[in-house]
Amino acid sequence: MKNPIKFLPHSPRRLLALDWRILLLILFPLTFLIYLSLSSTTSVSGFKSIFANTHNPIPPAHPPRIAVCLVGGARRFELTGPSIVERILRVYGNSDLFLHSPLDSNAYKLSLLKEAPRIAAVKIFVPGTIPVTEAQSRVLTAQNSPNGVQGLLQYFNLVEGCLAMIKEHQEKNNFTYDWIIRTRVDGYWSAPLGPENFVPGQYLVPPGSSYGGLNDRFGLGDFNTSVVALSRLSLVPQLDSAGLTQLNSERAFKAQLVTQKVQYTTKPLPFCVVTDRRYAFPPARFGVPVASLSSPGPLSGAKCRPCRPACSGSCVGPIMNGLAKWWSWTEWANNTLELCDAHDEWENKWEELFDNVAGFNLTSMRKNVWALEMDQCVNWFEEMRRRTAQWIAPQAREICGLGLRPK
Structure with a gap:
């Protein structure tokens, strides 16, 4: 007679088979989770998805190389600098920072860039007058430029000078x-x-x-498109050859891209340009709206300051609809914009308004800059210099001494 135990539902063989099935069901998801955990720790934050929807994705073994070109004077850098560190440089932690900035009494604030993950090159220089060529005098206009054509040339020099720093770093490192x-x-x-x-x-x-042209307060592109976009000075002769005249910065910028057949696109971006300048309120058709830093945004490079909004909600539409859309207009729909009355200086206790918007980390960095003493400022710059591949700047004590005094 056949052994009936062989067919019992709870026989040892049956139990053994069930145990293996249960074990496999447990092990498979655990193994998958461990794999995901390991893969995420070996990738650079943010880079996996950068090219997810493009036609030319870069494999994970080759994370893209990014240069961050930071240009301009440091007037309110204790407010803006921490946000650049936190929301650009640390987001793309393998990016290289290139700083091109004029030496002035606020340049000591640039020392907070010691917080940047990687610094490739720093150039802090004494600006001099740039001779105006005949082509530049024809192509560019002094209208609406606070410092005339010279102001445009200084700005263009900052931008293209940063490109030169990037190219030099590439050549040195192949x-x-x-x-x-x-x-x-x-x-x-x-x-x-x-x-x-x-x-x-x-x-x-x-x-x-x-x-009348394109917003030139920010730009992002691959290397080839960026070379054209950042060649603000060297492409002026080509604009002159094309018969273009009396261009402001924005129109010249658009003409560069169009004449060189570079495709461009616009997207809302979460930043604004902090300004101390005064503007009439409410702005007329060709006036300049100044956004409150507390605006839900994105403000896409509009002028801004910390303020208690003088106009928000239903008040905004009539003002913004009165502006020439091709001039100083910025997106305001869906309650994204709040307006300051910027006809006077920044209001009392603006620091509290800024801190409420910026949050703890950025507030702490602002306060650290304000509390800087000479020796600490020098140490911060020296720390930056040790980490920088190319350093072209006056002595740290000279930079700090223009804005700080020994106590």
């Missing part, structure tokens, strides 16, 4: 950057620069504040 992010020292970032903004073959600029 590689080419995949992307260049160009932003301004006076730009306050209310949120991180997202990876969806990296699109091969298209140069990204913010919408609004176009002044």
Whole structure:
């Protein structure tokens, strides 16, 4: 007679088979979770998705090389600098910082860039008068430029000088950057620069504040498009050859891209340009709206300051609809914009308004800069210099001494 135990539902063989099935069901998801955990720790934050929707993805073994070109004077850098560190440089932690900035009484504030993950080159220089060529005098206009054509040339020199620093660093190290992010020292970032903004073959600029051309307060592109976009001085002769005249900065910028057949696109971006300038309120058709730093945004490079909004909600539409859309207009729909009355100086206790918007980390960095003493400032710059591949700047004590006094 056959052994009936062989067919019992709870026989040892049956139990053994069930145990293995249960064990496999447990082990498979555990193994998958461990794999995901390990893969995430070996990737650079944000880079996996940068090229997810492009036609030319870069494999994870080759994370893209990014140069961050930071240009301009440091007037309110204690407010803007921490946001650049937190929301651009630390988001793309393997990016290299290139700083091109004039030496003035606020340059000591640039020492907070010691917090940047990586610094490739720093140039802090004494600006001099740039001779105006015949082509430049024909192509450019002094109208609406606070410092005339010379002001435009100084700005163009900052931008193209940063490109020269990037090229020199590439040649020394035998590689080419995949992307260049160009932003301004006076730009306050209310949120991180997202990876969806990296699109091969298209140069990204913010919408609004176009002044008849393209908003030139920020730019992002692959290396080839960026070379054209950042060549602000050297392409002026080609604009002259094309018969273009009396261009402001924004119109000249657009003409550069169009004449060189570089495709461009506009996307809203979470930053604004902190300004001390005064503007009439409410702004007329060709006036300049000044956004409150507390605006839900994104402000896409509009002028801004910390303020108690003088106009928000239903008040905003009539004012913004009265502006020339191709001039100083910025996006305001869906309650994204609050307006300051900027006809006078910054209001009392603006620091509290800023701190409420900026949050703990940025507030702490602002206070650290304000509390800087001479020796600490020198130490911060020396720390930066030790970590920087190329350093062209006066002695740290000279930079700090222009804005700080020994106690």
